[in-house]
Amino acid sequence: MKINLKTFVLPFQYNVDKSLEYYKILEKLLNRNEYFVVGKNLIRSDALDKCLGKANFTADYLSKESLIVKVFRSCKSHAIIKNIETSRAMNIPGIEAIITARDIPGINQIGYALPDQPLLNDTKVHYIGDPIALICAQNEEAAQKAEESILIEYEELKSVFDISAALNPDSPLIHTDGNVAVTTKIRKGNIEKGFKNSNVIIEDTYWSPYQEHMCLETDGAYAFPDGTNKITVICESQSPHLVREKVAAILGWKLNQVRIIQALTGGAFGKKDDTGPILAAYAALSAKTLGKPSACIYDRIEMFKTTPKRFPAKFIYKSGADKNGNLTAIQVYITLECGAYANRAPFWLWRQTAHAAGPYEVDNVAVDGRAVYTNNVYGGSFRGFGNLALHFAVEQQIDKLAYELCMDPLDFRLKNVLKVGSRTTCDQILDHSVGIEKCLKSIEDASKWKEKRVPIKNGNTLKGWGIGCAYHGNSTSRSTPDWSAASLLMNIDGSFIYRTGICELGQGSPFGHVKIVAEILGANIESIKIEIPDTDSTPDSKPTHGSRGLMMGGTAAADAAIQLREKIIKIAAEMLDCSLKLVECKESYAYNKENLNKKIPFNEIAEELHIRGLNPGAYGFYASPKRNYDEETGLGINYSVYTFASTIAEVEVDTETGEISVLKIWPSMDVGKAIDPIIIEGQIHGALSQGIGFTLMENVQLHNGNILNPSFKDYIVPSAFDTPEVDDPILIEEAYKHSAFGVKGVGEPSIISIVPAIVNAIYHATGIRFNTLPITAERMHKALKEVKK
Amino acid sequence: MIFELNGKNVSFEAIPSLTLLDLLRNEFGLTSVKKGCDQGECGACTVLLDGMPVNSCLILSPQVEGKRVTTIDGLSENPLMIELRDAFMENGAVQCGFCTPGMLLSSYSLLRDNRNPTEEEVKMAIEGNICRCTGYVKIIEAVLDAAVRIGPD
Known part of the structure; x- marks a missing residue:
């Protein structure tokens, strides 16, 4: 079915004034002289656990029984693979499997924009560090021995190490369709006329080099079987749903056979957007092949040398x-x-x-x-x-x-x-x-x-x-359409669970969402718990990148909160015996603005919500206004x-x-x-x-x-x-x-x-x-x- | 082999090549001690050895025999650490949290010995703790704020 994007353009489908812009909608809806939490400095909800050392990152989840997944990589910068010999490595005690491209049950492809990047290479290598095989070992020593025992027969090709060499007509082709991957163009106004009308012209050339992210936490993923036809992966990423999509494709499975849990992430800065799916796929391949928990954790040198x-x-x-x-x-x-x-x-x-x-x-x-x-x-x-x-x-x-x-x-x-x-x-x-x-x-x-x-x-x-x-x-x-989603659930005790696929990477975006939710609901900020992103229950909020985490994800949060607020206000008005307009909520109590004597705590409202059979949850969805591009x-x-x-x-x-x-x-x-x-x-x-x-x-x-x-x-x-x-x-x-x-x-x-x-x-x-x-x-x-x- | 870990005597089987970092994480389950580089360069694995901050990845486990090892877990009720922690949280000095335990331990060691440090002394104390998120501004502010909170002796 083709989705008509037009239907997604307006963020609201219910009882709010659609003629208003979003920020006006909230202003009008809340009608507050001063916001309770928005714009205020609060202590982040994750700060205490991080200070106590109780915040868990990927490597903190590993079980002792977990297998080590080590990546065997190319030592050549450009070569054809003639043969991969793993039998000697397989005989090393402690080695459970050596996985190569041919063992991948699904599609051996991890390229983000273009399908030019196999997860494991078996025909050609393109840089020093290109992955060829996964060594699944019981211990580090066995993994190291196996690494030394895998034999690759290469036919070396000429390499190109800078853009001018790559553009030379005689240059070897790194991928089949030529060394130019993509082109872009803008033409606006009349450039000749523009320069003709210029009194000064500056011409110069600039070169901006590589930069390594140096996230303090190294890349890692930990996968374990969940029965025989499902794998759970705990990992770092910037989009758990993208990781799920990539891992499922590589395993040849349906999306619902892969569960991605986003661990707290020790800095990302873009890096984990790219490495997340790859490491998750490595660990998941081992877990699926062997039916055992498997962890792929890079050390600093491997992370620095081989990742984008x-x-x-x-x-x-x-x-x-x-x-x-x-x-x-x-x-x-x-x-x-x-x-x-x-x-x-x-x-x-x-x-x-x-x-x-x-x-x-x-x-x-x-x-x-x-x-x-x-x-x-x-x-x-x-x-x-x-x-x-x-x-x-x-x-x-x-x-x-x-x-x-x-x-x-x-x-x-x-x-x-x-x-x-x-x-x-x-x-x-x-x-x-x-x-x-x-x-x-x-x-x-x-x-x-x-x-x-x-x-x-x-x-x-x-x-x-x-x-x-x-x-x-x-x-x-x-002008590519963009949307985000979030969900909010009111528990029977008046506390809330907030779910977003926007990841906590240190930047605190999910806490910003919670502030938006707390402001709209009039709830205590402490009463709202953020669930760590889990693709089994968290909606797809799309990635945490492109400066969109709060702008898109936070607006989806607002959408969910507005829906739930409407129900809370409706019940509160009846319980307070006043009109909807007179109900205000603050610190998880509802009260009548003109009669402050009676306050109803959110736990009573939550109970009433359930008793009356009103849905205590809300799914928030937000789409950017439609754009166009020539x-x-x-x-x-x-x-x-x-x-x-x-x-x-x-x-x-x-x-x-x-x-x-x-x-x-x-x-x-x-x-x-x-x-x-x-x-x-x-x-x-x-x-x-x-x-x-x-x-x-x-x-x-x-x-x-x-x-x-x-x-x-x-x-x-x-x-x-x-x-x-x-x-x-x-x-x-x-x-x-x-x-x-x-x-x-x-x-x-x-x-x-x-x-x-x-x-x-x-x-x-x-x-x-x-x-x-x-x-x-x-x-x-x-x-x-x-x-x- | 026996050593004191967070105020309690503990014993372990000596493995000469095992680092203190791996010992704490893998044998004692103290995952608050983080592995960022395993080369003694990032400070995420900082612990106190007989009260002094060290990179636990550079210490081999047999070296701690008879010594006192303190991780952030052992200071959760410590009054100075509580002030420092509150200052970190209120000043926005915590982002991803990966460097935080090590950063707090280095800062704790400074304030324990010097209740009125200068900004330069704070920078010196945390120089070996890399933070890629905060740019250190709010961490330095937090340590100075904690010094004000605890006041002179």
């Missing part, structure tokens, strides 16, 4: 502006390095393409993108999803234009930023929720920007200030809404050592509506830190497809000593009309804006531009020497 990283990308930019400081045209060529598999590359590249002008209005735009395979480790999801690299380039272009025009970089941005009524890169008219101008002005004041326009030289140090802006489309790209020009309503951010950084450069210190940061973000300011601040701080790491220190070193520094020791991430002073983040609230309370996603924009802010501050301090990252002390030192500073 931030996709590298090259940008060739040409940007023009007229003498009055108005942007006139941009032309951009993007080449994304996929690595061995496309994985998320089409979506990543599209996001870069669709945001190519930055958060500015430019009438004439031409963008061409392509994603190219190489024999390096493959790329994948990572906070900022394409937009970090893109803004690293576009925000330097903007800065360069401003300096070229002798304009203050902040004033130049203010003149060109998107405003209500502006058109985006993709010609999407923004009719509301555009807070970038306010973001900029707020940090201009907070940082006293105008007083900091002259860099300061003090002995061996140079101090400078720079600015970076960002915008990031929430939810799916290219394939030919790339124009249309690509994203439902955008989150905006701007950040100012103060940096100090030591001219003797080249060492760069970020001294202070002033962040701002248009969050739509702050459901929990302290959690948002935490998101901003964490993103700033990862951005500082990416800009100044994190450096994945690759040589012929080999990663040379796969550890915390050699891949340096920020420690407490790398924490700058951070001014109180300024939260602008330009509500989004179609989400609960107006929320927008907040996890990603700060990492996007901090990177150019630092790079532009370094330029301000030293007069040196860097077109690639990281800007290590060594590189800085060398650059200073060249300009003799």
